Amino acid sequence: MPELMTLAGGTPSDSPVDLGDLPSSIGFALRRAQLLVFNDFLAALASEDIRATQFAVLTVMNANPGLRQTQVCAALGIQTTNFVALFDGLEQRGLAERRPVETDRRAKGLFLTDAGQIALTRLTQLQAAHEARFTERIGADGKQLLLSLLQRLTDPAPA
Amino acid sequence: MPELMTLAGGTPSDSPVDLGDLPSSIGFALRRAQLLVFNDFLAALASEDIRATQFAVLTVMNANPGLRQTQVCAALGIQTTNFVALFDGLEQRGLAERRPVETDRRAKGLFLTDAGQIALTRLTQLQAAHEARFTERIGADGKQLLLSLLQRLTDPAPA
DNA sequence: TATTGTTATACTCTATAACTATA
DNA sequence: TATAGTTATAGAGTATAACAATA
Numbered sequence: 528m529p530e531l532m533t534l535a536g537g538t539p540s541d542s543p544v545d546l547g548d549l550p551s552s553i554g555f556a557l558r559r560a561q562l563l564v565f566n567d568f569l570a571a572l573a574s575e576d577i578r579a580t581q582f583a584v585l586t587v588m589n590a591n592p593g594l595r596q597t598q599v600c601a602a603l604g605i606q607t608t609n610f611v612a613l614f615d616g617l618e619q620r621g622l623a624e625r626r627p628v629e630t631d632r633r634a635k636g637l638f639l640t641d642a643g644q645i646a647l648t649r650l651t652q653l654q655a656a657h658e659a660r661f662t663e664r665i666g667a668d669g670k671q672l673l674l675s676l677l678q679r680l681t682d683p684a685p686a
Numbered sequence: 687m688p689e690l691m692t693l694a695g696g697t698p699s700d701s702p703v704d705l706g707d708l709p710s711s712i713g714f715a716l717r718r719a720q721l722l723v724f725n726d727f728l729a730a731l732a733s734e735d736i737r738a739t740q741f742a743v744l745t746v747m748n749a750n751p752g753l754r755q756t757q758v759c760a761a762l763g764i765q766t767t768n769f770v771a772l773f774d775g776l777e778q779r780g781l782a783e784r785r786p787v788e789t790d791r792r793a794k795g796l797f798l799t800d801a802g803q804i805a806l807t808r809l810t811q812l813q814a815a816h817e818a819r820f821t822e823r824i825g826a827d828g829k830q831l832l833l834s835l836l837q838r839l840t841d842p843a844p845a
Numbered sequence: 846t847a848t849t850g851t852t853a854t855a856c857t858c859t860a861t862a863a864c865t866a867t868a
Numbered sequence: 869t870a871t872a873g874t875t876a877t878a879g880a881g882t883a884t885a886a887c888a889a890t891a
Contacts, residue, residue, distance in 0.1 A: 544761035547749040549742055552813070553820050553829065554723045556836040558738070561716040563840055568713055579717070580858095583708055590706040597872060602703035609859065611874060625873095633867045633872045654711070661712050665838050670712060673835045677715040679824050680832075681722055739881090756849065768882065770851060784850095792849040792890045 553680070564661060571657035575650055580605065581617060582654065585639065585647050588623060593636040595628065622646050712839070723820060730816035734809055739764065740776060741813065744798065744806050747782060752795040754787065781805055 549555045568579055580603070587599055596614070600607045614637070617623040622643035625635040639647065662670045708714045727738055742762055747753065755773070759766045773796070776782040781802035784794040798806065821829045 544746065544753065544757055545749040546761065547745045548810075549745055551833065552817055553832065554720070554727055554738065554817075555742070556833050556840075557716060557720040557723055560836040560839050561713070561720040564713045564716055578857095579713065583714070586706040586708055587703065590704040594703065595872075598703055602705060606859075606861095607873065608861085608875085631868075631872080633865095635873075651707075658711055658713075661839055664842065665835055669835055669838070672831065673712065673839075674710065674715050676824055676828055676832045676835070677719040679828070680719050680820055681715075683823065737880095754849080765882070765884095766850065767852085767884085790849080790891070794850075 567660065568654070568657050571660075572650060572653050575646070575653065577650060581613065582650055584613065584617065585622065585643065585650065588637050588639050589644070589647055592638055593626075593628075595634045595636060596625075597634075599637060617643070726819065727813070727816050730819075731809060731812050734805070734812065736809060740772065741809055743772065743776065744781065744802065744809065747796050747798050748803070748806055751797055752785075752787075754793045754795060755784075756793075758796060776802070 565579055568582075572582070583603055584599060584605075587602060588594065591598075596607060596610055599605070600610050605613070614623065614625070618625065621640055623637060623639055626638055628634040628636050665673060724738060731741070739762070743758060743764075746758055746761060750757075755766060755769055758764070759769050764772070773782065773784070777784065780799055782796060782798055785797055787793040787795050824832060
């Protein structure tokens, strides 16, 4: 478990250190918030020993049964080369499995096992509680506003 | 230079993959945005070969000449053990230096060199251009709103 | 005893190159 | 010739333990 957060730790209030223009930069603020939220996620799901990326993979598999590795990787921005060990872990824990794809013998379809389905339900509940903690801080309206701003930041506005 | 971004890459539009509830989670959206912005920062300052953390350290040194390592680390959430190599790099490039502290012979005060001052000016200009690119996407008002929401997310509201 | 800075080290995450079996 | 999955490996980033010098 991470102890402190790079670019995010410390306690701003008890420190007389001047951060200059950093606090007014989008990247700095995003980094601080992201690390804080991710650490909270990790703590909230500590009993399940799951990483944010693993949770994302399980979620996508659940929404798209039989999806191929390449597609999951493309959707989540994971390199296929790094996905192998990640998925091996889920498979060894009996949460997910690879199955042959009839139409393409190179490919493998990814599926949640029954245990994986049950685990994901539990994980999703814990995640929802974690999410609610932060939603409470900025309100439901604030959350929608934040998501909207982040999306506009991420997806360049169309001409 | 990072090729793709974990939890952030892919091209949502050309993919029929259902991401489930991920897009409506604060952490997922924050992660995507943060990685996108950091990659842009890295690209914008590629000619200077500087990391976001190094830029942050230089900025804090500039605002607080003579600050000790421990204080810089606390302010930015860097562990002192990892700070050593980071600062060694800046020192070897002639951008910063450690000086003895008169009142405490254990401590070392951190200072920008003249070359460091000049470099930081250049870096700050490049950073400002990068910042402007994203401010343009959400407007000056949007940026202020975003920073405000992120701060409320990060600093638990006082009772 | 506690603190400042340091070394050594390990673990995670992410990246590149190269291979295999299919298509 | 290109693609899906894989292995091996290297590089960042971040974590802990232990130490010397000084307070």
